[in-house]
Amino acid sequence: MTNSDYASAGVDIEAGNRAVELMKAAVKSTYGPEVLGGIGSFGGLFDASALKGMDAPVLVASTDGVGTKVKLAAEAGRYRSVGHDIVNHCINDILVQGAHPLFFLDYFATSKLTPEIVAEVVTGIAEACRESGCALIGGETAEMPGVYAPGEFDIAGTIVGVLDRGKMLPRPNIAPGDVLIGLRSSGPHTNGYSLIRKIFVGVPLDTVFPELGVSLADALLAPHRSYLNALSTVLGQRSTVKALAHLTGGGFLENIPRILPDGVDALVRLGSWPVPPLFELIRSRGEIAVEEMHRVFNMGIGMVVVVTKEDVEKVQQAIPEETFVIGELVEGEGKVILT
Amino acid sequence: MTNSDYASAGVDIEAGNRAVELMKAAVKSTYGPEVLGGIGSFGGLFDASALKGMDAPVLVASTDGVGTKVKLAAEAGRYRSVGHDIVNHCINDILVQGAHPLFFLDYFATSKLTPEIVAEVVTGIAEACRESGCALIGGETAEMPGVYAPGEFDIAGTIVGVLDRGKMLPRPNIAPGDVLIGLRSSGPHTNGYSLIRKIFVGVPLDTVFPELGVSLADALLAPHRSYLNALSTVLGQRSTVKALAHLTGGGFLENIPRILPDGVDALVRLGSWPVPPLFELIRSRGEIAVEEMHRVFNMGIGMVVVVTKEDVEKVQQAIPEETFVIGELVEGEGKVILT
Numbered sequence: 001m002t003n004s005d006y007a008s009a010g011v012d013i014e015a016g017n018r019a020v021e022l023m024k025a026a027v028k029s030t031y032g033p034e035v036l037g038g039i040g041s042f043g044g045l046f047d048a049s050a051l052k053g054m055d056a057p058v059l060v061a062s063t064d065g066v067g068t069k070v071k072l073a074a075e076a077g078r079y080r081s082v083g084h085d086i087v088n089h090c091i092n093d094i095l096v097q098g099a100h101p102l103f104f105l106d107y108f109a110t111s112k113l114t115p116e117i118v119a120e121v122v123t124g125i126a127e128a129c130r131e132s133g134c135a136l137i138g139g140e141t142a143e144m145p146g147v148y149a150p151g152e153f154d155i156a157g158t159i160v161g162v163l164d165r166g167k168m169l170p171r172p173n174i175a176p177g178d179v180l181i182g183l184r185s186s187g188p189h190t191n192g193y194s195l196i197r198k199i200f201v202g203v204p205l206d207t208v209f210p211e212l213g214v215s216l217a218d219a220l221l222a223p224h225r226s227y228l229n230a231l232s233t234v235l236g237q238r239s240t241v242k243a244l245a246h247l248t249g250g251g252f253l254e255n256i257p258r259i260l261p262d263g264v265d266a267l268v269r270l271g272s273w274p275v276p277p278l279f280e281l282i283r284s285r286g287e288i289a290v291e292e293m294h295r296v297f298n299m300g301i302g303m304v305v306v307v308t309k310e311d312v313e314k315v316q317q318a319i320p321e322e323t324f325v326i327g328e329l330v331e332g333e334g335k336v337i338l339t
Numbered sequence: 340m341t342n343s344d345y346a347s348a349g350v351d352i353e354a355g356n357r358a359v360e361l362m363k364a365a366v367k368s369t370y371g372p373e374v375l376g377g378i379g380s381f382g383g384l385f386d387a388s389a390l391k392g393m394d395a396p397v398l399v400a401s402t403d404g405v406g407t408k409v410k411l412a413a414e415a416g417r418y419r420s421v422g423h424d425i426v427n428h429c430i431n432d433i434l435v436q437g438a439h440p441l442f443f444l445d446y447f448a449t450s451k452l453t454p455e456i457v458a459e460v461v462t463g464i465a466e467a468c469r470e471s472g473c474a475l476i477g478g479e480t481a482e483m484p485g486v487y488a489p490g491e492f493d494i495a496g497t498i499v500g501v502l503d504r505g506k507m508l509p510r511p512n513i514a515p516g517d518v519l520i521g522l523r524s525s526g527p528h529t530n531g532y533s534l535i536r537k538i539f540v541g542v543p544l545d546t547v548f549p550e551l552g553v554s555l556a557d558a559l560l561a562p563h564r565s566y567l568n569a570l571s572t573v574l575g576q577r578s579t580v581k582a583l584a585h586l587t588g589g590g591f592l593e594n595i596p597r598i599l600p601d602g603v604d605a606l607v608r609l610g611s612w613p614v615p616p617l618f619e620l621i622r623s624r625g626e627i628a629v630e631e632m633h634r635v636f637n638m639g640i641g642m643v644v645v646v647t648k649e650d651v652e653k654v655q656q657a658i659p660e661e662t663f664v665i666g667e668l669v670e671g672e673g674k675v676i677l678t
Binding site for chain 2: 045047048051052056058059067068070093096102105106107139140148159160161197
C-alpha cells in the first residue's frame with residue numbers, strides 16, 4: 001500500500017470542517033447569555049448561576065434517537081424535519097418529569113459525510129431548540145464508512161433540563177377517579193417507522209392517498225411536535241397537573257403504565273378522540289390488530305395529562321388548543337384497558 | 340401483507356427489555372446519592388444542590404462517538420472496551436476545560452439487537468463511569484434494520500460536568516516560554532481507526548507482531564484512558580496549570596492549536612517521548628508521512644499540560660506517573676512546529 005492518508009481511508013476532515021461552517025449561524029442563533037465560549041471549543045459551556053436561586057435544583061437529562069424515521073428522511077432527501085424530531089422528542093421526555101430545557105447536544109453519523117446534509121439536519125435541530133428556548137451547545141459529526149449502510153445516517157440527541165424538586169412529576173397522589181386529557185400528536189412522531197416502512201414498501205413517497213390529502217412523504221415525515229409551549233401555563237406556578245405521559249415507543253399500552261401507581265388501571269375510551277386517517281391507512285394496509293396498533297403507535301394522541309376530575313375544565317381551558325378527555329383511572333393492577 | 344406486527348418488521352421490543360435487565364446492576368453501581376429515581380423513568384434525575392455552594396457554577400457538556408473503532412470491536416467480538424473508550428474520551432474533553440464529570444448518558448444503535456452485546460457495552464460504560472465518579476443516568480438502545488450494515492453497531496455518549504467559573508481552562512495568560520508536558524496515551528485511543536483498518540486489512544486480529552508482543556486485537560482495542568485521576572492533584576485548589584490539550588481527532592497538529600492564543604506557536608520536539616511501536620508499525624506498513632501521522636494520531640501522547648517554565652518540576656512531581664517535557668511555546672502564528 002502506498003500513499004495512505006486519512007482521506008483515502010474514507011474520512012474527509014475537510015468535509016467535516018465545511019459542515020461546521022454551514023451550520024454555524026443556525027447554532028449561534030440558539031445562544032442566550034448563559035452560553036459561554038464559542039463553537040469549536042472542546043465542550044459546551046452553560047452558565048448555571050440561575051440554579052443557585054432555586055430551592056432544590058434537579059438536573060434532568062435524556063438521550064434519544066428518532067428510529068428508522070431517518071431512513072425515510074434519507075429516501076425522501078428531506079433532512080431538516082428529523083432535526084425537529086430529535087429535539088422535540090427529548091423536550092417532551094423531560095417535560096413529563098416537570099423540567100424545562102436548558103441545553104441540547106447532537107450526534108450525527110453517516111457512511112459518507114455530505115456537508116449540506118449535516119447542515120440541514122443541524123439547522124432543523126437549531127430551529128427546534130430556538131422555538132423552545134434551548135441552547136444547542138455541542139455536537140459531533142462522524143463519518144463511519146462500513147458501519148452505516150451506503151447513503152444512510154443516524155442521529156441521536158441529548159437534552160439537559162432543570163426542575164425544582166418540589167415540582168417533580170409524576171406526583172404521588174395519582175388515584176382512581178383521575179381523568180386523562182389527551183393532546184393531539186402531529187403524526188406517528190418517531191415511533192413505528194420500521195413497521196410503517198414495511199407496510200408502504202414499494203409505494204413512491206410522492207403518492208397522494210385520497211384519505212391523507214398530502215403526499216406520503218409529507219404525512220410520514222411530519223415532525224414530532226413539542227408540548228412545552230402548549231403546557232407551559234398549566235405547568236406554571238400553582239400547577240394541578242398530577243402527571244404527564246409522552247406516548248412514544250410502546251404507544252398507549254406501554255407508556256401510560258409508567259406513571260400508574262400500584263393498584264390503578266387506566267381506562268382509555270376508543271372513539272373519544274379522532275384517530276387521524278394515516279393510522280387507519282396503516283392498520284388496514286398492514287392488517288394489524290387494534291391492540292397492536294395501540295402498542296406501537298400514539299394513534300393521534302402524543303401527550304396525556306392526568307388531573308383530578310374537578311380540575312378537568314380548568315386545565316382544558318388553560319391549554320391553548322383542542323384537547324380530549326380520553327379516559328380515567330380506576331382500581332386495577334397497573335395496566336391500560338382499551339374500551 | 341398479513342399479520343404484520345412490530346417483531347416481523349425487524350424490531351424486537353422484548354430483546355430491548357432483556358438488555359435492560361442484563362445491564363441494570365452495572366448501571367446502578369454508578370449511582371451516588373445525587374441520582375434520584377430509578378432505571379426506566381423517562382429522563383435521568385441528578386440532584387444539583389451542590390452547585391448552589393459554588394461561586395459561579397458552569398455546566399460543561401460534550402457529545403462524542405468512538406469512530407470506526409466500533410467496527411474493529413465488532414470484528415473482534417469484544418464489546419466492553421469501547422464502553423470505556425466513549426466515557427473516557429468524554430471525560431478528557433471536559434477535563435481540558437477544568438471540569439469534573441457529574442453524569443453520563445449513552446446511545447447504542449445497531450442493525451439487530453443482541454441483548455448480551457448491548458449489556459457488555461453498557462457494562463464497560465458503567466465501569467468507566469464508576470472509576471471516575473460519574474453517574475450513568477440515562478441511555479437509549481435502538482434497533483435500526485437497514486440503517487446499520489449487518490452486524491455493525493455505533494455508540495455515542497454525552498457527558499455533563501461542572502466547573503467554577505474562576506477555574507476555567509485554558510487561562511488567558513498562555514505565553515511564549517511556557518512548557519508542554521505530555522502524558523502517555525494507551526494506544527490510538529479513538530482516532531485514526533478508518534486508516535488503521537485499511538492498513539491492516541486481511542490481517543487476522545489474533546496476529547502477534549513481534550514488535551507489539553500482544554495480539555493485534557489487544558493493541559488496537561486498548562481502551563482510551565482517562566486523565567482525570569492522574570491530573571486531579573495538579574488541577575486542585577491552587578492549580579498552576581494554564582491549559583490542557585486532549586489529543587483526539589486531528590492529532591498533535593490540530594488539537595494543540597485550539598489552546599494557542601494569537602501570536603504563539605508550539606514547538607514540539609520529536610524524540611522527546613517514546614513513540615509506541617504500534618505507531619511505527621502503522622507508519623511503515625502504510626508508508627505514511629511523519630507529518631500526516633501527527634495529524635491523525637496521538638503518537639503516544641494523549642494529553643498535554645501547559646505550565647510556566649518555573650512550574651514544570653513541581654507539576655511533573657504532582658502527576659503520579661512518568662511524564663515528558665515534549666516542547667515549548669514560542670512566538671509565532673498559532674501553529675504546531677514539529678522539530
